[in-house]
Amino acid sequence: MDILVLGGTKFVGRHIVLALLAAGHRVSVLTRGQSRDELPAEVERLQGDRNAGAAGLSALAGRSWAACVDVSGYTPGQVRASAEALQTQVGRYVFISTASVYAEPDRHPVREDDPLLPPAAEAVTEITGETYGPLKVTCEQLVQAAYGERATLLRPQIVAGPYDHTARYPxxxxxxxxxxxxxxxxxxxxxxxVIDARDLARFTVRVIEQGIGGVFNLAGPxxxxxxxxxxxxxxxxxxxxxxxxxxxxxxxxxxxxxxxxxxxxxxxxDISAERAIAAGLTLTxxxxxxxxxxxxxxxxxxxxxxxxxxxxxxxxxxxxxxx
Incomplete structure (x- = not known):
């Protein structure tokens, strides 16, 4: 299949691109061209900037993909631009969200149906420890509204593994x-x-190949x-x-x-990944x-x-x- 990845040169996105290629798919990435790119040569590079709205996505015009994986959507403005532009151009929209969307993080365990934080206003663009979760909630809502059953939301725990320049797990x-x-x-x-980035990547491939929609927590042992x-x-x-x-x-x-x-x-x-495991998540x-x-x-x-x-x-x- 032809797959579009929004982002794709850094940590999580890089693993997703590599997993898609390993599964035999053709991959295009849309980036701003500002991060170091060590992706394989067969990846198609497209350049654009969602912060510029529809005008920043001209490289996507007239194209179609079986699915889009949004690794780099952090603000509502970014996600609205891509979700609306691609609504008739992709079959499935896979949004990489975060376990930080939950409003009651003291629950044990945290499950997909637990309450979420109040969504951030679409005008919010500053990403801080306080706005990160609410911004992702708004982004999730935009994707669900635009794609319905064609939307898949992945909420990973802290991600670990090679290429992790956050220096947390390493x-x-x-x-x-x-x-x-x-x-x-x-x-x-x-x-x-934590969740190994390679496990997240393989599950992303699975939901695309199997056409699996819905919301999934991703967490390891x-x-x-x-x-x-x-x-x-x-x-x-x-x-x-x-x-x-x-x-x-x-x-x-x-x-x-x-x-x-x-x-x-x-x-x-204490994030429950039971739903994802039932859908085929495998853990390193x-x-x-x-x-x-x-x-x-x-x-x-x-x-x-x-x-x-x-x-x-x-x-x-x-x-x-x-x-």
Whole structure:
């Protein structure tokens, strides 16, 4: 099939493009041409900018595709432009949303039918921690209104795997590779959950090939932090509780993926993917995600908020506090 990907050169989009090619499909990508492009030569490159509205999508005129995968739609203006322009040109519109759309992220587990955040106004264009979820809610509504049963909404958990320049998940396999005493958050009983980008990509291919509509959470195995440490191969964990973490001003930026079990956002580490699994989602073992991410990240020159020096300082001060 001929498939159009809006975006496609970065992390998640790149994996989707590669999965489509591996399945034998022909892929066109529409990008602004501003990101590094390491896609295979057989991918058709189209240039456009949805921020310019219909005028920015002239490269799509007169073309048709079996499906469109929207990886780069973050604001209502962007998504309205593409959803309306492609309404008669694509068979299915697959929108990559986020688990951040849920209004009650303290639920355990979070399911597709749970309440959503109030939608953002279409005039909102600034993407912040506060507007990201509401903006995606509005984008989802635009896609559903335009495509009905031809719409598929995918709500991934935090995405992990090779090419992840967000430096969230990669921190942990990179840190584990250094060995020695390793600062870990909590007491090991909280939970961590991600979705491997390659699993998301394969499921995207599946919903296109099978014509599957609807809304799907995408999440991988839910591990306790103690299990996650074992997966990473951390031999000398040093668990530091929430009060101590706050004392040293260590939060999600320094210790990515850590959300305390009973925190207001705790349900975001308990996302139910039962519906997607029933529809054919397959999951990479956590050991595979960790190993493959490390194989990529060791030459990716990522930088992390928690430096080795700062970690060593906290571990030293923690020992002094306990003695």
């Amino acid at each position: 921190y942990w396999p990179d840190r584990a590779s250094r060995g020695g005493e390793t600062l870990l958050p909590g007491d090991g009983t909280d939970h961590v959950q 839910r591990l306790s932090w103690a299990e996650f440490a074992r997966v990473l191969g951390i031999a000398q964990p040093v668990w530091i509780g929430q009060d101590a973490l706050e004392h040293w001003h260590l939060g999600f930026a320094e210790l990515p993926l850590f959300i305390p079990e009973h925190a207001p956002q705790g349900g975001l580490m 073992p956590p050991e595979g995600t960790a190993c493959d991410t490390r194989a990529w990240s060791q030459s990716a020159a990522l930088t992390y908020a928690l430096t080795p020096e700062r970690e060593a300082e906290v571990l030293r001060e923690n020992r002094e506090r306990e003695n």
